[in-house]
């Protein structure tokens with residue numbers, strides 16, 4: 001397990017933070033019972049506790065005191081990953097909704113012929129395209145401007161924020177287009193609806209992304 005921990009208290013508010021590798025089986029390190037989560041059921045998530053847990057100094061990952069910087073580095077790349085994951089989820093909602101809307105008939109017609117449904121699909125398609133574009137743009141900035149460039153920091157936060165909020169709207173509309181069936185686990189959109197919420201939380205919440213974007217605007 002790789003963790004970050006305060007390794008020394010100092011005048012600075014945060015203290016010294018280091019990244020530390022803790023091997024499974026280290027006395028005092030306990031992996032508690034897994035959480036019962038709203039979504040992401042196939043991701044194994046547990047509370048971890050550390051009670052008088054000691055590891056040799058060689059277990060420090062990188063430089064002692066460099067943990068905060070390492071953490072920020074992981075988060076920046078992770079934002080593009082969550083954006084990409086969100087684009088995939090939103091695209092899956094669009095694909096499932098298009099198929100369902102063409103198959104499902106009401107009042108003697110496929111529901112895809114109703115303008116109310118067409119507008120939902122049109123909005124979804126537009127937002128998926130925009131989310132994909134900004135995700136690629138952030139990935140390009142990572143590649144060509146570098147992970148510590150202000151351009152990348154801004155685009156990574158924008159991509160994560162926009163794509164995760166797009167995917168949430170997409171799952172909501174996908175369930176709506178599926179009607180009552182959208183609430184049933186037999187249809188994949190029910191799981192998409194449960195799985196999407198964490199995209200607005202992990203790797204920095206939507207509020208934190210807005211703070212970062214505002215900071216890049218010099219506010």
Ligand SMILES: Cc1cc2nc3c(=O)[nH]c(=O)nc-3n(C[C@H](O)[C@H](O)[C@H](O)COP(=O)(O)OP(=O)(O)OC[C@H]3O[C@@H](n4cnc5c(N)ncnc54)[C@H](O)[C@@H]3O)c2cc1C
Nearest residue numbers: 037039040043045198201202203204205206207208209211
């Ligand atoms: C399934 C899952 C897996 C996870 N996996 C990992 C992992 O592998 N590694 C890891 O390190 N973490 C992991 N996390 C933790 C995750 O990164 C945090 O939950 C997330 O960053 C939010 O932090 P928090 O839960 O402490 O919320 P809080 O920081 O308590 O936030 C609560 C609310 O307050 C808002 N808020 C907080 N600060 C501010 C502020 N300054 N201004 C405005 N609003 C603010 C937040 O936006 C949010 O709405 C995981 C979480 C989940 C749900």
